[in-house]
Amino acid sequence: MKKLLLLILFFNTFLLLAQEIEIDSYVDKNKIGISDMLTFTIEISGENVPNISAPVLPEFNDFENLGTSSSSSSNYSIINGKMSSKITRNYSYTLRPVGTGNYLIPPITLEIQNKKFTTDPIHIQVVEGSTEPAPPASSNFRSRTDQSSDIADNLFLRVEISKKNVYLSEPIIVDYKLYSRDDIANLAFAGDTNFEGFWKEDVFTPESINFKQETYRDVRYNVMLMRSVALFPTQTGQLEIPSLSLNVDIREKSRNFFDFGSTRRYSIQNDPETIQVKPIPTENRPADYVNAVGSFQLTSGISETNLKVGDSFTLTIIITGNGNLKQFDVPKLPKVTNLRFLDPEISTEINKNVISGKKTIKYLIIAQEKGNYILPAITFTYFDTDKHSFKTLRTNPIDLAVREGNLPFISSSNAQSIVNEEGADIGFVITNKQIRSQKLYFNSFVYWLIWFIIFLFIPGSYLYSQERDKLKTNADYVRQKQAAKVLKKYMKQASLLVNKNEPGFYTTVQQGLGNYLADKLKEPRGSTTDKIILALTAKQVPPMLLKNVQTIFETCDQARFMPGGFSQEKIKLDFKLVNDTIKEIIKCKL
Amino acid sequence: MYKLMLTFVLLLTISSVIGENQIDDIFNQAISSYENRDFESALEKFVLIENQGVINADLYYNIGNCYFRLNSIGRSILYYKLALKVKADHLAARRNLEHALSITKDAQKLETENVFRSFWLKAFNSISLNLLAILTLVIFFVIVVLISMMIGIYRNRENAIPIFVTILFIFVFVILLIVNVVKWQEYHSKDEAVLLSPSALGYSGPGEDFTRVFTIHEGIIFNIEKEDGSWCLIKLKNGLGGWIKKDTFEVVKFR
Known part of the structure; x- marks a missing residue:
């Protein structure tokens, strides 16, 4: 028994080791000239590859084996703290064709750790002459159409489509891959690609040049994923997947010691491909079909089953799977009395490959009355593209118990009925009014002007009280203030006497002017003319005016002692002089 | 020069009178639409006047009534608040606001229970x-x-x-x-806001990944404390605070 166990263990270990080994074979080109050399490589890779001697090739009739070389490389990586290693051993054979035509490198059988591996056969076309690149042309820009077939073999774009026969809205992944065996210096997209007839979601766009090795048609290439998109057909029939255009700068090999190398630009694009889009069948289409296409799973759940009136809870419906998650409508909810469903919050999370993801629909539900309720099953129908038929998913019904509650937010169950009671709820609309913008007084200039005017009362009242005090206490000041008033009175009287041609005019003028000047000059009333003149001189009154005053007083004196008086003309002239003089005196600040 | 100035002033007065007459015409049309129970048309016309830059408590009150009749309680509360902002002693607006608040999902009161504060608020608002x-x-x-x-x-x-x-x-x-x-x-102030969407969830931070704090419903009045992208920190009248999405409410402010 023990022996049997050991044997099984040994066999398993051996199997494990053998399983980890991968064999690949490829050539550097599968179209060569009769004068060219061909490199055929066998690559053995795996976690634990033993160091074996170069496999011996069988006898070829069509090729001459010129020599063998071998190389090995190790690659260590640590993922999530786990170290893994990969050893790659390459055995290259240089072969020379012996004639033209189509030949086959036959499958090579290898035995590693007692396990046999066989490589795939490789077809080789041998033509006359050489397929080595021609000398470079003078221009440093060549398009794909005029380049040599060598460039076309070594640099091209390919499109990979995940599925070529699909249903309307069924997503496909389209990968644009660049294959190259040249030294690429730079890459750039040439123009936009217009995906007509599709709803497009970008899956991948490279940020830097990143090549991986891949064997395509028995030839080893450096391959870079240039663009990956998820396309959702929006039309039926034959739809074309458009080409991607690239500008690629290739480093040229230096031809001699002084040639430091140069780059040459090539414009390439892939051949367009087509896919066939079928319509979703109308036969047996369920009524609750919401345009979902793909393959989905449905789950649902609620945040709380034990509730109080007025409480809100969330019903979450999750649809996961592959398909047009962003494009279909949400499943309809059944109506339940006394449960108020609010508009749902919908969020869609899409995985990196875009076809798969999760659509979450959250309904906020408010319990309006106490009681036991059942949230019925929710159905979701989609078109299953694998089974070519409609499929309906169902959630389980959910039981709810709503108790009486006194939460801070109390629901008002009869809200709608109150709204409909016309006139008894809100006040009537305001009519017969002129609608004018109600401006703020604080923003009005007039308002602040009134404030300022009111404020001015304070200095005004102060000045007024000062004036009043002065009038009360200072008799000279009172005389000064009232002098003009008194003079006016006298002059009015004088004016009447002039018209009547009475000699009393001179007496009035003498009294009036004398009193005015005495009051103004703070001299006692009845002062002599000389005293007044002296005081006027002290006030620096102009001499001309002084003379006029003196003349008036003298004339008045004369008139008093003149029995016949003056003629009417003389009186009028004197009145004019008096008026002019008074005007001048008023102008002087006495 | 004097004549020119006089003409200018006269023209300005006439044009403003014409503008005011037009507004009165639209207002009267809106009133008749309202009386014919065509609330949507009435609302359209009242809003047209509002868009002319007219700030008037009666206008806001009437817009509030239109929204109320159209079953848009949140917006009606917003406009009654605006009417009271212009004219704090607008009794009709206060009465309607109280009524609208009484039928919102979340219980709200205008006055507090503290006697002194209630008296102060009454005096202040009147x-x-x-x-x-x-x-x-x-x-x-x-x-x-x-x-x-x-x-x-x-x-x-x-x-x-x-x-x-x-x-x-x-x-x-x-x-x-x-x-x-x-x-x-x-x-x-631009702090006060009214919830317009049927409901909103309050989270403990600006994002749906945070813990839910509360659920509020259309018509609730709250204060905005802080903004962060498309989220706002709000404080409810009962003291509860939380982050809600910005597009669910409108601030009580003039256009």
Whole structure:
């Protein structure tokens, strides 16, 4: 028994080791000239590859084996703290064709750790002459159409489509891959690609040049994923997947010691491909079909089953799977009395490959009355593209118990009925009014002007009280203030006497002017003319005016002692002089 | 030159009168639409007047009524609030606001239960900013008259009564000034908002990944405390705070 166990263990270990080994074979080109050399490589890779001697090739009739070389490389990586290693051993054979035509490198059988591996056969076309690149042309820009077939073999774009026969809205992944065996210096997209007839979601766009090795048609290439998109057909029939255009700068090999190398630009694009889009069948289409296409799973759940009136809870419906998650409508909810469903919050999370993801629909539900309720099953129908038929998913019904509650937010169950009671709820609309913008007084200039005017009362009242005090206490000041008033009175009287041609005019003028000047000059009333003149001189009154005053007083004196008086003309002239003089005196600040 | 100026002033007056007449026409049309129970058309016309830049409590009140009739409780509350912002003593708007608040999902009261605070709020809300402006001006006038009298009449007399009365009035004036400042800030504040979407979830942080704090419903009035991208930190009247999405509410402010 023990022996049997050991044997099984040994066999398993051996199997494990053998399983980890991968064999690949490829050539550097599968179209060569009769004068060219061909490199055929066998690559053995795996976690634990033993160091074996170069496999011996069988006898070829069509090729001459010129020599063998071998190389090995190790690659260590640590993922999530786990170290893994990969050893790659390459055995290259240089072969020379012996004639033209189509030949086959036959499958090579290898035995590693007692396990046999066989490589795939490789077809080789041998033509006359050489397929080595021609000398470079003078221009440093060549398009794909005029380049040599060598460039076309070594640099091209390919499109990979995940599925070529699909249903309307069924997503496909389209990968644009660049294959190259040249030294690429730079890459750039040439123009936009217009995906007509599709709803497009970008899956991948490279940020830097990143090549991986891949064997395509028995030839080893450096391959870079240039663009990956998820396309959702929006039309039926034959739809074309458009080409991607690239500008690629290739480093040229230096031809001699002084040639430091140069780059040459090539414009390439892939051949367009087509896919066939079928319509979703109308036969047996369920009524609750919401345009979902793909393959989905449905789950649902609620945040709380034990509730109080007025409480809100969330019903979450999750649809996961592959398909047009962003494009279909949400499943309809059944109506339940006394449960108020609010508009749902919908969020869609899409995985990196875009076809798969999760659509979450959250309904906020408010319990309006106490009681036991059942949230019925929710159905979701989609078109299953694998089974070519409609499929309906169902959630389980959910039981709810709503108790009486006194939460801070109390629901008002009869809200709608109150709204409909016309006139008894809100006040009537305001009519017969002129609608004018109600401006703020604080923003009005007039308002602040009134404030300022009111404020001015304070200095005004102060000045007024000062004036009043002065009038009360200072008799000279009172005389000064009232002098003009008194003079006016006298002059009015004088004016009447002039018209009547009475000699009393001179007496009035003498009294009036004398009193005015005495009051103004703070001299006692009845002062002599000389005293007044002296005081006027002290006030620096102009001499001309002084003379006029003196003349008036003298004339008045004369008139008093003149029995016949003056003629009417003389009186009028004197009145004019008096008026002019008074005007001048008023102008002087006495 | 004088004639030209006169013509200009005349033209300006005529054009403004025509503008006001047009607004009155639209207003009357809106009223008849409302009376014919065509609330949507009435609302359209009232909003047209509002878009002319008219700030009027009656207009806001009527818009609020239209929204109420159209079953949009949140917006009706928003407009009653606006009407009261323009004219705090608009009794019809206050009554309708109270009614609208009474039928929102979340229980809300305008006045608090604290007697002193309730009295203060009542007094504060019953005075509009313009009435307050006139009151302040009148008190200022009285103070100026009293000061003038003291300068003019009572300066040399030993009488404490005028001084006491003046100090009393100055005290009232200072209180009025403070109320003015508070009212002015309230008038220009953009903190208060009304929830317009049927419901909103309050989270403990600005994002749906945070813990849910509360659920509020259309028509609830709250204050905005902070903004962060498309989220706002709000404070409910009951003291509860949380982050809600910005597109669920509208701030009580003039357009």
